[in-house]
Amino acid sequence: MSDPHAITREINRSHMQVSDEVAIQITNMNKWYGQFHVLRDINMTVNRGERIVICGPSGSGKSTLIRCINRLEEHQAGQIVVDGTELTSDLKNIDKVRSEVGMVFQHFNLFPHLTILENCTLAPIWVRKIPRKEAEETAMHYLSKVKIPEQAHKYPGQLSGGQQQRVAIARSLCMKPRIMLFDEPTSALDPEMIKEVLDTMIELAEEGMTMLCVTHEMGFAQAVANRVIFMDQGQIVEQNEPKEFFNNPQSDRTKLFLSQILGH
Amino acid sequence: MTKATFVRKEMLPPQEAPASQRGAIKWARENLFSSPLNAILTILGLLTVVLLVKGALPWLLNGVWEAGSLMECREIIAARHGEGATGACWAMVRERWHQYLFGFYPQPLFWRPTLAFALMFVALAPVLYLGNRTVNTIMAGVVTVLTVLALIGISVAFPQAIAGADAGVAALLAVVIVLGALTAVAWLAPRKLMILTLLYPAIGFYLLWGGSIWGPIGALAGFAILALVYSLTKGQLGVVVGTGAGVVAAMVWWLAVQSHITGALHSLLPFSITHVDSDEFGGFLLAFVIGVTAIAASLPMGILLALGRRSDMPLIKALSVGFIEFIRGVPLITMLFTASLLLQYFLPPRTNFDLILRVIILVTFFSAAYIAEVVRGGLAALPRGQYEAADALGLDYWQAQRLIIMPQALKISIPGIVSSFIGLFKDTTLVALVGLHDPLQGVTKVVRAAIEWKGIYWEPYIFVGLIFFACCFSMSRYSMYLERKLKRDHR
Numbered sequence A: 001m002s003d004p005h006a007i008t009r010e011i012n013r014s015h016m017q018v019s020d021e022v023a024i025q026i027t028n029m030n031k032w033y034g035q036f037h038v039l040r041d042i043n044m045t046v047n048r049g050e051r052i053v054i055c056g057p058s059g060s061g062k063s064t065l066i067r068c069i070n071r072l073e074e075h076q077a078g079q080i081v082v083d084g085t086e087l088t089s090d091l092k093n094i095d096k097v098r099s100e101v102g103m104v105f106q107h108f109n110l111f112p113h114l115t116i117l118e119n120c121t122l123a124p125i126w127v128r129k130i131p132r133k134e135a136e137e138t139a140m141h142y143l144s145k146v147k148i149p150e151q152a153h154k155y156p157g158q159l160s161g162g163q164q165q166r167v168a169i170a171r172s173l174c175m176k177p178r179i180m181l182f183d184e185p186t187s188a189l190d191p192e193m194i195k196e197v198l199d200t201m202i203e204l205a206e207e208g209m210t211m212l213c214v215t216h217e218m219g220f221a222q223a224v225a226n227r228v229i230f231m232d233q234g235q236i237v238e239q240n241e242p243k244e245f246f247n248n249p250q251s252d253r254t255k256l257f258l259s260q261i262l263g264h
Numbered sequence B: 001m002t003k004a005t006f007v008r009k010e011m012l013p014p015q016e017a018p019a020s021q022r023g024a025i026k027w028a029r030e031n032l033f034s035s036p037l038n039a040i041l042t043i044l045g046l047l048t049v050v051l052l053v054k055g056a057l058p059w060l061l062n063g064v065w066e067a068g069s070l071m072e073c074r075e076i077i078a079a080r081h082g083e084g085a086t087g088a089c090w091a092m093v094r095e096r097w098h099q100y101l102f103g104f105y106p107q108p109l110f111w112r113p114t115l116a117f118a119l120m121f122v123a124l125a126p127v128l129y130l131g132n133r134t135v136n137t138i139m140a141g142v143v144t145v146l147t148v149l150a151l152i153g154i155s156v157a158f159p160q161a162i163a164g165a166d167a168g169v170a171a172l173l174a175v176v177i178v179l180g181a182l183t184a185v186a187w188l189a190p191r192k193l194m195i196l197t198l199l200y201p202a203i204g205f206y207l208l209w210g211g212s213i214w215g216p217i218g219a220l221a222g223f224a225i226l227a228l229v230y231s232l233t234k235g236q237l238g239v240v241v242g243t244g245a246g247v248v249a250a251m252v253w254w255l256a257v258q259s260h261i262t263g264a265l266h267s268l269l270p271f272s273i274t275h276v277d278s279d280e281f282g283g284f285l286l287a288f289v290i291g292v293t294a295i296a297a298s299l300p301m302g303i304l305l306a307l308g309r310r311s312d313m314p315l316i317k318a319l320s321v322g323f324i325e326f327i328r329g330v331p332l333i334t335m336l337f338t339a340s341l342l343l344q345y346f347l348p349p350r351t352n353f354d355l356i357l358r359v360i361i362l363v364t365f366f367s368a369a370y371i372a373e374v375v376r377g378g379l380a381a382l383p384r385g386q387y388e389a390a391d392a393l394g395l396d397y398w399q400a401q402r403l404i405i406m407p408q409a410l411k412i413s414i415p416g417i418v419s420s421f422i423g424l425f426k427d428t429t430l431v432a433l434v435g436l437h438d439p440l441q442g443v444t445k446v447v448r449a450a451i452e453w454k455g456i457y458w459e460p461y462i463f464v465g466l467i468f469f470a471c472c473f474s475m476s477r478y479s480m481y482l483e484r485k486l487k488r489d490h491r
Helices: A062-069 A091-100 A116-126 A132-145 A161-173 A191-206 A218-224 A242-247 A252-262 B023-031 B036-061 B070-081 B091-102 B111-128 B133-157 B169-188 B190-209 B214-268 B283-309 B314-328 B332-346 B355-381 B384-392 B397-434 B439-449 B458-487
Strands: A022-033 A036-047 A051-055 A077-082 A101-104 A179-183 A210-214 A227-232 A235-240
Touching (some): A036 A235, A091 A101, A161 A191, A235 A242, A235 A252, B091 B283, B111 B133, B111 B283, B190 B214, B355 B397, B384 B397
Parallel strands (some): A051 A210, A101 A179
16 A cells, blocks of 8 residues: 555554444435535434544535534534534534534634634633633643644744644644544645644544544544545445455445555 | 866855946936836926926925915015015914814813813824833823923913913813823723723713713713613623614613703702803814714724625625615715704704714714725635634634634725725815815815905915825824734734
8 A cells, every 4th residue: 555644653542442422413414505415315423432534535525524513514404413412503502512523624724813822722711711821721731732832922824734733633622622523634734744733633533532534544544543434426435444444345436436546 | 179077266256236236326227217218207207396396495485474464474575585476374374273273162272172182192092002001101191291282382372271261270280180190001000091992982072062071971871771781681682682772772861861860960960161062163173073983983883884794694784785885875975964954854853963973973874884895805805714713613703703803804904994094084174065164175264254364375275284194194104004013923
């Protein structure tokens, strides 16, 4: 296999346990963009502690799926229940789910007018109503975790892409989320920066975080995921354990996709 | 055949560039004479400047400062520079400057608008300089010194200002004490200065119009009622409905209840200073009252309209679009005539709204519509990801707007917003059309109506124009300062 970002380090699996508790339950969910049926009859259960990688060709609806989980996108039919809270148009439920679910974006989406530290303390202070001092301590803790505490007083524009993405991860963690969503977190990065972001994500997985990652980093999927979901044309085509998924894909569409991304 | 290998034995020292690449010659060549057309334009431009200066300079230099009338001016110029010489008659400015500044405001009370003007800068400082303690203190200190000098100057020019009804040496002392105390506050407790900023509308109003102290206190109480109703109903009804309920309650207070209660309070505790009628306002006092109030009120209103225009709620969106497009489609003059003639019909009977207040309201609406479009441009320039990140962190709509969206959108919109404000300030001269004494037309007409200054032409316009230029140029420089300051965040 010729993955440039194959994970070589040893993974500590002692905390990576999947519990029976359901974290996310999606039932018969459908979504349309105008006339376009972008997500078709999605059924999916995520247990606490699961690390799920979602892959598929562009336009397959994988990003839209995880954006539905914190209601950045609205679904038109079916049910999404996150941590026991159903997502409806009720704003209180939406805000509750959003404060429990962290999200990391492809383009980082840091707030350019605030320092790194302010980026990390903003939501804890205003949403969780935590005192500033305490929020700053938490922020410094997570910034040390993603290995950039010394950048705390700089502005996002002064950091490299990889550093910005690690700040974005720290910013989400400061809200102490129970679930983390990653929407192609390494797609906008230079090759040498991908590794530092993946390392941060692996550490998070090692601590037992429930994670849903849309990514094309198959090395990450093999090393960390307990389940890989392949999507095409708005549907879940195949899902399996990583080993089975990569070595013994069942559907022709999956085989074609894997041969294209791993074949070169 | 040349050899393929080459090794340099000694390094060349740098040499001075040829004259064509240096200093003034290079600059002139690049900027003034880069092509034949440019050379011709440069020469024509220089000729124009020379001719203009040649025409205007003697007139400016021959200016006379001490004379009682235009006739006297002309006699002095003819005597000094010979028959047929031209010269400016600045003596008019010397005689009538107070009308250009204060209109027909009673002379013994000149200290009140002066103090209001000084306090305005102290109140603005924490907003303009984002709580920068040193700048705030320097500003308050300079304002104190200048105000004292101005008041002394006014007392010298108008001795009755000192012996006036409620002025006097005590007033001068009081002014020094108040401003000095504010300077100390600016240094010792910079955040406390914001209290002055919040109270300034009432203080300014009271100083300018005077009357019973309970009037402005009653008006402030309306805002307190608004805040109280909002905070009580926000929990159950949400931000938008809560604000609506607060506004309705405040309106009821202002229009129906306030006059009774303040009247009762006044009969209990009569404390008042001389009332000055709106008819007596004029000149730059009027321009500043209208301009500054409309500027301060139209920014928040414009922001709300811009947000309304981008709202998902059809009713709010339709109202915002309708308001903005209607106001932008109507000339300001029409709005001013509406203010002076029509507005009275829409108000409850027996409310006697001051003309200046009506003009301020409509000028604010006019400016807010333009500000809304400028801010909307700034909002559109923000990437979607900023909204999504704010949403994903669980910030609600108003938190996201206040903490994430507006700081960035307003920064982008600074040049447009300040342009609107400069335009608004100059447009205050249009109030001459509804019979108010603006500095350009209103006061000049009055000055020319006097027998001594009949026929004076250029001098008033130059004097008023210079003051307008100083104000607008300062606003422009301030906007550039602010842009530079906020830019530093990004690098």
